Amino acid sequence: MREExxxxxxxxxxxLRLAEQGFTPPNPMVGCVxxxxxxxxxxGFHPFAGQPHAERxxxxxxxxxxxxxxAYVTLEPCCQxxxxxxxxxxxxxxxxxxxxxxxxxxxxxxxxKGIAQLQVAGISVSVGVEEQAARKLNTVFFHFQTTQTPYVxxxxxxxxDGKIATHTGxxxxxxxxxxxxxxxxxxxxxxxxxxxxGTLLADDALLTARLDPMPPRQPLRIVVDSRLRTPVxxxxxxxxxxxxxxxxxxxxxxxxxxxxxxxxxxxSGVEVLRLPALQSGRVDLAELMPxxxxxQIISVxxxxxxxxxxxxxxxxxxxxxxxxxxPKLVGGRQAPTPIEGEGYEKxxxxxxxxxxxxHRFDTDIALSGTLISPTAEILP
Numbered sequence: 001m002r003e004e005x006x007x008x009x010x011x012x013x014x015x016l017r018l019a020e021q022g023f024t025p026p027n028p029m030v031g032c033v034x035x036x037x038x039x040x041x042x043x044g045f046h047p048f049a050g051q052p053h054a055e056r057x058x059x060x061x062x063x064x065x066x067x068x069x070x071a072y073v074t075l076e077p078c079c080q081x082x083x084x085x086x087x088x089x090x091x092x093x094x095x096x097x098x099x100x101x102x103x104x105x106x107x108x109x110x111x112x113k114g115i116a117q118l119q120v121a122g123i124s125v126s127v128g129v130e131e132q133a134a135r136k137l138n139t140v141f142f143h144f145q146t147t148q149t150p151y152v153x154x155x156x157x158x159x160x161d162g163k164i165a166t167h168t169g170x171x172x173x174x175x176x177x178x179x180x181x182x183x184x185x186x187x188x189x190x191x192x193x194x195x196x197x198g199t200l201l202a203d204d205a206l207l208t209a210r211l212d213p214m215p216p217r218q219p220l221r222i223v224v225d226s227r228l229r230t231p232v233x234x235x236x237x238x239x240x241x242x243x244x245x246x247x248x249x250x251x252x253x254x255x256x257x258x259x260x261x262x263x264x265x266x267x268s269g270v271e272v273l274r275l276p277a278l279q280s281g282r283v284d285l286a287e288l289m290p291x292x293x294x295x296q297i298i299s300v301x302x303x304x305x306x307x308x309x310x311x312x313x314x315x316x317x318x319x320x321x322x323x324x325x326x327p328k329l330v331g332g333r334q335a336p337t338p339i340e341g342e343g344y345e346k347x348x349x350x351x352x353x354x355x356x357x358x359h360r361f362d363t364d365i366a367l368s369g370t371l372i373s374p375t376a377e378i379l380p
Contacts, residue, residue: 008100011035011072012130016102018045018054019074019137023215025049025191026296028075028105028141032058034096036069048216053078055087059094066094074134076105076127079114088117098124102134106145143319144298149289150191151299153320154309155183156338159328164306167332169202175324179361181211183303183324188215191297192250196308197225204235207303208247220297221249224283224308228257232268241268252283282307285317310341313351313371321353322368324361 011033019031022045032054034042042065044057055077059066077087077099091099099118104111104127118125135142140151157174158164165171173180187193188209195205200223207221221240223230230237230251240249249270253262254277262272275287292300302312312318323338344350353369360366 007038008072008126008129011040011070012074012100012102013133014040014043015054015072015074016130016133016137018043022046023048023188023217025140025189025217025219026144026298028138029189030054030073030075032071032073034058034062034066034069034071036062036065041065041069050083052084053087055090056084059090062094066096068095068097070098070100071096072100072129074102074130075138076101076103076110076112076114077118078105078110079117080109086114086117088114091118092121092123096123098126100126100129102129103127103131106142140299144293148293150292150297151320152289152302152312152318153186153190153299153322154302154312154318154338155186155322155324156303156309157183157324157326158338159326159330161329161331162337163330163332163335164338165202165336166330167334171203174328175326175364176362179324179326179364179366182361182366184209184211186301186322187219188217189299190219190301191299192220192222192292192301194222194224194300194302194304194308196304197223197227197229198307199303199305200225200230200234200236202305205303206235206239208239218247219301220295221247222300223249223251224285224288224304225251226254226257226277226281226283228253228261228265228272230265230270232264237265237268237270240270244269252288254281254283256281282311285311286315289317306336306338306340310339310343313339314341316371318371320368320370322366325365325367327363 015031015033019029022029024046027049031045033040042058042062044054044061046054071091077091079086079088115125143151156164188211193207208218209215236249239247250273251270252273252275255274265272276284278284351371356369358367
């Protein structure tokens with residue numbers, strides 16, 4: 001039994017490594033391997049939404065060798081019709097002898113039902129192998145399914161003395177190429193990338209995921225712009241005008257923004273969304289999140305400046321922080337920092353990070369942690 005458990009863990013880890021290759025929002029990242037008599041005969045992962053699921057790729061690769069084999073899947077196989085037919089039916093038709101599942105699907109339309117279908121068909125099912133790793137891989141998906149709100153990550157690059165730009169506004173480049181390439185990967189795996197108007201005006205950013213090869217999808221790009229100052233000739237607007245389907249752009253503003261500015265942007269093919277304003281005149285970001293959820297945006301990578309980040313932290317809308325720290329010192333009393341705003345008066349009121357992790361990207365360091373302590377909200 002112990003030997004079988006060790007083997008299950010080994011093959012599930014392989015399935016998890018495969019799953020990481022997907023660009024899947026709003027779907028979860030899923031990997032699958034098919035093993036027969038201790039030999040890998042088929043493998044696959046879900047590449048992006050609308051494409052076949054991991055089980056389909058693995059079963060196709062295994063062909064006739066699936067009969068009596070064991071399928072290792074990082075998430076409970078789906079049992080409902082959507083863009084694709086149920087994976088449970090495919091596993092049953094392939095006559096696999098056993099299915100090992102890392103974790104149950106938190107989607108109430110699936111949770112437990114996929115397992116039950118396999119068992120009714122006479123297939124042996126084991127659940128819980130490498131469960132914590134599988135949950136971590138799909139933290140965003142679990143959060144969205146159980147809360148129906150996007151998972152928000154604040155990302156910033158800063159110097160060792162905590163500056164995201166010099167006092168003149170120069171920020172290219174704080175970190176090295178390896179760290180910046182990783183950010184493009186994060187964008188490709190996010191439902192949306194969001195910045196404030198200050199960051200957009202300073203950097204004329206495109207906010208696209210630029211990888212080699214290019215990812216199969218681009219995230220929704222969001223600019224929070226309370227007075228609609230986004231120039232119609234900015235790089236981000238021009239890209240949306242040229243290819244609105246592949247380069248979607250949403251500018252979020254308030255009722256106080258000039259109508260003529262909205263008309264000019266909309267003529268360029270840009271979507272403008274007006275939302276209530278806070279007393280400060282800034283966009284009420286709490287009003288934005290459920291709208292994004294309705295659009296099946298399950299995660300938001302915020303690359304905004306200190307004011308937007310402060311708004312997310314103080315309103316408790318942010319769930320994770322990811323800071324890339326470069327071994328540089330720039331100083332400057334007026335140089336911006338990752339979190340601006342009014343700040344907290346006492347250290348005792350400071351937001352505390354949990355589950356801290358550290359990664360190296362050449363000479364740069366990435367620190368990440370969650371702003372909300374793990375609770376039952378991520379459980380199915």
